[in-house]
Amino acid sequence: MQDELNDFIKWVKSNNLKNIICIDELDKINLLDLSKQKIKTIPNSICVLKNLTVLKLSNNRIKKLPSSIGKLTNLKNLQCENNLIEEIPKAIGKLSNLLILNLNGNRIKKVPKELCSLSNLSRLTLAANRIKIIPKELDKLEKLLYLSLDTNELKKVGNIFSNMKELYYLDLSFNKISFLPESITNLKELKTLLLEENQIKNLKIIDDLSSLTKLNITDNNLNSLDINFAKLKKLEVLILDNNNLIKLQKSIYSLDNLIILSASSNNINSISKQINNLIKLEELDLEDNKIEELPKSICELKNLKTLYLKSNNKIKIPNNLALTYLDILGENHE
Secondary structure, eight states, X not given: OHHHHHHHHHHHHHTTOTTTSOGGGXXXXXXXXXXXXXXXXXXXGGGGOTTOOEEEOOSSOOOOXXXXXXXXXXXXXXXXXXXXXXXXXXXXXXXXXXXXXXXXXXXXXXXXXXXXXXXXXXXXXXXXXXXXBOOGGGGGOTTOOEEEOOSSOOSOXXXXXXXXXXXXXXXXXXXXXXXXXXXGGGOTTOOEEEOOSSOOOOGGGGGGOTTOSEEEOOSSOOXXXXXXXXXXXXXXXXXXXXXXXXXXXXXXXXXXXXXXXXXXXXXXXXXXXXXXXXXXXXXXXXXSSOOOBOOGGGGGOTTOOEEEOOSSSSOBOOTXXXXXXXXXXXXXXX
């Protein structure tokens, strides 16, 4: 123990961290913020900080986390985003009290099964890495509330959601996913689902996610939407940009809680007069489509404040629209 203590003190001094870490009170430290310190290594001797509950290592040059990190058994929050980490140590599975793990923006290719032992984990962010496969054991994380896997190299996601009954946020954007797993229907508390820039074909499976308030399926090369939006009555934000949609299907017009509807950069040629059913709509983005005329019923949307219409075909707009912002030609009209 004394050797580890001496080693840690030496490391503190060599990295000019004496102003951050009080060497005389190492046993009392429960929060340690070493973010933005140009640190390249973390010593195994960090395990002397027995009472540490929060460790912030973000925005450094760290390539490897020490295997001794598993000895920090009181740790609840570990922040390691924007480093050069290539591998998650198996010892991380020993952090039984860990609630938050942030490894965004590293070079991780593989998620070890040991990570799936973190039974108290509520927030896991692994975005902007090089991950190709998610272990099926991830479904053991029953207390997970927030999961971000965006900007990786995933081609599929297995049935990892079977036991994540409390998950409310899921980001799978910017991957190469073609099918959503059947287990996603278990996410009865899911409020935010982000699927931007994938190749997803089986969107009908989303019908069962009745708690959704935000859905983004931008850039999925979709010709139509096989979703019954009538089952998603709580939806407030719907983003459908950059697909190949010819029209907005009828069930979208039943979303009477919708606040933002964005369907820019599609091939939509008309808008149904049923748009007046979107009584809470505040923002509508239809730019870069093939719409020639808006129905007069759009004037009944008393909450509509912002309307984007540029890059359409000399579109005809009803006169009595009560807007605060109108963009027709890429210019503001307020």
